[in-house]
Amino acid sequence: MNNTNKRISHFACISCMAEYPIQPFLYICDCGANLDVVYHYDQIQVSLSRKSLSVSQDHSLWRYYPLLPVNSLPDHLDFQVGGTPLISFPMLASDLAIGTLLIKDDTRNPSGSLKDRASEVAIQHAVENGHDLLIAA
Numbered sequence: 001m002n003n004t005n006k007r008i009s010h011f012a013c014i015s016c017m018a019e020y021p022i023q024p025f026l027y028i029c030d031c032g033a034n035l036d037v038v039y040h041y042d043q044i045q046v047s048l049s050r051k052s053l054s055v056s057q058d059h060s061l062w063r064y065y066p067l068l069p070v071n072s073l074p075d076h077l078d079f080q081v082g083g084t085p086l087i088s089f090p091m092l093a094s095d096l097a098i099g100t101l102l103i104k105d106d107t108r109n110p111s112g113s114l115k116d117r118a119s120e121v122a123i124q125h126a127v128e129n130g131h132d133l134l135i136a137a
Contacts (some may be wrong), residue, residue: 006043007066011035025069025125037069059083061117070124079110081120 011020015033020026029035048066056063061082062073086102093101109116126134
């Protein structure tokens with residue numbers, strides 16, 4: 001049993017609630033809707049807690065590795081993906097009559113996009129499955 005199998009119970013359709021095993025790895029349900037990952041949270045809480053996150057020096061998306069559908073961390077972490085700051089906008093919050101407004105600054109990701117997080121996980125997943133060619137848009 002690989003590491004992912006210990007952490008992931010199964011996949012569940014967000015629309016029709018159909019359930020699928022974790023192998024083979026699927027993205028969409030037969031009905032066409034996305035599949036959601038259903039975790040074994042009791043297994044994950046052994047290695048991931050508020051305290052472990054608060055003391056972690058890793059500010060990339062990989063600090064949440066136990067919650068990601070991959071078996072291991074990437075061999076090379078040349079760029080920090082994730083860990084982008086929340087920026088406070090008090091004047092806009094006041095104009096909108098809301099207490100606090102925080103906006104995530106994903107322009108600090110390598111390509112300046114929130115898509116970097118998903119791409120980073122997809123690349124690791126592809127590597128783990130023996131793929132050496134990826135095409136992305």
